[in-house]
Amino acid sequence: NTHIIGYYIIKRNFRKAVEELVNTVYPNESDMAKEARERASEGDIKAALELMPKSLKHERIVLSHLLRRPNDFIGAIRRLPLTTKRLFVQSYQSYIFNRILSLRLLRGISLRYPEEGDRVSLISRRGELRGAIVITSVNRKTFLKLINEGRATLVLPLIGYGYTPSGGLQGDIEREVLEIEGIDNTLFKIQEMPELSLKGGVRPSIFAPLDIQIVAISEDDFHPGRLKLVLRFTLKKGLYATVVLRELMKPSSVFKAGF
Template identity: 40%
Template sequence: MDLQFKEASELERKMGIEIYLTTQDGIGGRIRTLLSDFIVREVLRSGLRAEVSPKWPSGSLPGKGSFLLCTLIKKGIDTLTAARELARALGIPNGLISFAGLKDAKAITAQFITIRGAKPGQLELLSFRNMLVVPVEFTTKPVNPSDLIANEFGILIRDIGMPSTDALVRLEAILGDLKELGGMPNFFGHQRFGTHRPVTHLIGRELVLGRVKEAVELLLTYIGPGEGARAREARSYLADTWDLKGFLELLPKGMFYEREVARHLIKRPRDYHGAIRKLPIKLRKLFVQAYQAYLFNRFLSSRAKEGLPLSEPLPGDWVVLLDEHGLPHRAVRASRSNLGTLRGLIKAGRASLALPIPGFRQEGSGGRQGEIEEAILEEEGISPSDFKVKAMPELSSPGQLRPALASFRLLEDPRVTGDELNPGRRAVFLSFRLPRGSYATCLLREVIKPRDLIKSGF
């Protein structure tokens, strides 16, 4: 396939996502008109699948150990907020709740969590407006990211203007081209950065560079393109005056993290380290990880734009061997002596070209790809060793390799129906499975080709 790429929107380019891999126009439309239009279910290595409508168990739970494995079903809130609300309701520290993956707020999601020391009877007494926690079994260890192998999605794309047959033909052409290429581009998706306010990676960069004061200022004052009027007013006021008390009066009630940081600075005006540490450690790590994700996205975009292959290694490239679940388990450096073997493994679906997520332990690529990475890091003023974060050592990140492409598997044939919310328009239902860590929105953006990310529901 001749690779000539469409350029991404300005907002996506701020996230390091600079191109589309498919050349066809998209089908248009909008995702997440309703929360029920975007369903996510986790699949664990053990074979357990999280269900959106699980039954409450009858009788004693299986398993043994001090960790209670549960299904968390949530609607309209993110995983960190859900975990915080659950911990508060149980009267326990946040750290006693573990999860395998972060799930988006703008969806109905079913995921697994463990609660240390909890009993099923405690959960029966809880009632939440936007989530449900159902016990599954006892286990001897907390759930963690390595337990997760895949996510399954059920997505309804609404408000499509073209006729049903045309939409289906175009959809099948896009998916077919991605299959021929070897998968979808494995960008870190929009929610890693925040579509309405893409600031997490910018905060992460300041933390990596040791500029904690600047990181706090970005957290409080950066105005995103999709923010509401009250939030914009509060941030603009603070940027102009640094009047933290006035900022708190203007701040919308839901902005919990900004409120905590501002209150700390009122008590201790120059303690920026203490202020950022008012945020949960998982959120602070997310800032650094978002910056790493931005750099990876730029590496992948630049490789594609240079015309270097995404499904074949060149000398100096990294290749990861894949396990039976399609997940990386070993890295190999491509050389002239092993190039044929590695290309054969990739064609057989047992390996993948990989690019580095920069960190203090992760070696960069060699060859032309290595030159691309070095140029981007130099432009950013960053060295891999900077990810041993001296200003805040608990945020240090070793880096790792990530496949350049992600395989996707349709769970059923796509369906085109009428859109009951938009008479005269069409809706497309897509159900598919992705390896853990890959983003559904990165497949959906290829299908839709959104002109306006925010209006299109991303």
């Protein structure tokens, strides 16, 4: 639920962000954790803190602050480690990216080859993205060739306060998703918590793991009679191993599989 917390931060509903973090009960949690969350949802912060397992450090940090300073939800969030706070907003940013990508796919628009109005980044020898060039009727054939040669890639926007809308059909998709979410890019400039502001950027629409290797195949420790596969692979900056594993495993329940 990290993206939901991020959504509430973006919308400046800091109370709801804290409640989402502290009050939400998860199926596989211990009975003590569930009871602690129930006490928190009832407003009994002291009891919630006493019951909350020490392993749930972020929840305890927030509850401890609220016990000292009731209703200071901004202060409670700011007490969390920077990486954790930023993860909330980045998760929501990634959620929007995924919605944009999914809608493009549903509309039957290629995730590999650009249309006019799309953006394409060149790929350096190190595999890093260079720039984001707008595709026109003049340069499209050139970039199609570069993509086929592995020297360029279609990129989609990571929405942030510095976001510039795409043109063409892609621009229509971005506007539709932002309208559905009820946000605009300026909300990513968070005056109340400047350290969480995100400028945005671009991310490849598709990617493949590099140097993928099968390390071992052996008996599964958790599922007797089954085998487990150990993989090793490399990803470029900003890409997630969980996405690769999810696509390989195709779990019936991404939640139960840990995604």
